[in-house]
Amino acid sequence: MFDVIGVSAVAGLFFYLLRSVGFVGDEYYPWTTTPRVAAFQATRLTTSTFKIVEYDDIYNEQPFIYAKVFPDVLILIDSGCGGATENPDINVKELREFLETIPIAHNKGEPLNAGGRRKYGIITTHCHYDHILAIDQFANDSVIFASSHSPSFLSPKNFPKNSLCERLGIETPSYTPTLVPHNVSLSYMNTATRLRFLHTPGHTPDELAIWDDDEDILYVGDTVYEWDPIIFPLQGDISVWFDSMNFLIEFVRERNEQNYKRGRPTARINSGHATSMADALDVLLEGKKFLQDVVAGNEPLKNRTESGGVVQVHYAQENGRFSLRCPEALIEEARTDYKP
Numbered sequence: 001m002f003d004v005i006g007v008s009a010v011a012g013l014f015f016y017l018l019r020s021v022g023f024v025g026d027e028y029y030p031w032t033t034t035p036r037v038a039a040f041q042a043t044r045l046t047t048s049t050f051k052i053v054e055y056d057d058i059y060n061e062q063p064f065i066y067a068k069v070f071p072d073v074l075i076l077i078d079s080g081c082g083g084a085t086e087n088p089d090i091n092v093k094e095l096r097e098f099l100e101t102i103p104i105a106h107n108k109g110e111p112l113n114a115g116g117r118r119k120y121g122i123i124t125t126h127c128h129y130d131h132i133l134a135i136d137q138f139a140n141d142s143v144i145f146a147s148s149h150s151p152s153f154l155s156p157k158n159f160p161k162n163s164l165c166e167r168l169g170i171e172t173p174s175y176t177p178t179l180v181p182h183n184v185s186l187s188y189m190n191t192a193t194r195l196r197f198l199h200t201p202g203h204t205p206d207e208l209a210i211w212d213d214d215e216d217i218l219y220v221g222d223t224v225y226e227w228d229p230i231i232f233p234l235q236g237d238i239s240v241w242f243d244s245m246n247f248l249i250e251f252v253r254e255r256n257e258q259n260y261k262r263g264r265p266t267a268r269i270n271s272g273h274a275t276s277m278a279d280a281l282d283v284l285l286e287g288k289k290f291l292q293d294v295v296a297g298n299e300p301l302k303n304r305t306e307s308g309g310v311v312q313v314h315y316a317q318e319n320g321r322f323s324l325r326c327p328e329a330l331i332e333e334a335r336t337d338y339k340p
């Protein structure tokens with residue numbers, strides 16, 4: 001009788017030997033290894049754009065990373081928390097390995113950048129750790145773009161503190177960003193991306209929005225989102241945030257009017273956390289109104305705590321859509337400075 005078990009054992013040993021000497025990779029013979037589980041999940045948002053969620057990070061940030069795929073270039077908007085997780089099932093922690101080797105159902109079962117064929121450009125919406133911790137994986141062969149609004153905020157001396165890496169006791173990523181001016185579009189490696197940089201300080205001085213002129217999508221980083229507290233660090237400025245929100249509201253209003261005449265849909269918004277593909281003007285207007293209510297004293301204080309000598313306050317709408325956590329001093333400054 002044909003010895004099935006014996007044949008399987010011999011075949012298994014054969015593949016094990018091939019693998020051990022590097023002739024075949026794990027991806028071709030997955031039954032010989034544990035499954036590859038990534039720290040990221042990617043879903044398609046448009047024909048060219050994917051949302052990547054780092055869904056189980058140790059910081060509980062669950063950041064959104066966006067990937068815009070061109071024929072020769074892949075532009076990342078932010079890079080997440082660097083794959084740090086306590087989930088024992090996750091064994092693919094590097095964002096770059098995820099992009100180059102993990103099949104994506106929404107991408108016809110192909111990785112977003114199989115084999116690293118496309119060059120990377122990385123845009124950082126701002127320098128907080130949950131947006132930059134994977135940049136080390138790209139810094140050697142890719143350009144990292146950041147806002148030129150406040151070079152001193154990003155200087156090597158201030159970077160560990162302003163990225164919040166110092167406070168968390170983690171290593172600050174090492175890279176030199178290319179600082180981009182306000183209201184210019186990105187051409188990269190002979191690709192006209194039609195992505196426009198917009199300086200939107202407030203959450204931090206280096207906060208950057210990106211407008212996708214082809215897809216009518218506004219990327220706002222941590223400036224505004226729903227269902228999770230909007231957070232300002234000590235270096236934030238709520239009055240400056242209102243100025244940036246007013247600029248974005250006018251910017252999107254103009255685009256929506258042009259789109260209406262051309263029979264195109266209204267602009268959408270992609271945030272660094274929690275909100276994606278929502279109506280941009282609605283999120284901007286309602287987010288601004290909530291902070292106006294807080295500054296005007298029309299929102300009840302939910303919580304007031306002190307940590308490290310800083311008094312933090314928490315406000316939240318009853319329906320939970322918008323909420324805010326920030327140092328109390330920033331609210332007091334805004335009450336003095338901001339005239340709606």
Ligand SMILES: [Zn+2]
Nearest residue numbers: 126128203222
């Ligand atoms: Zn942030």
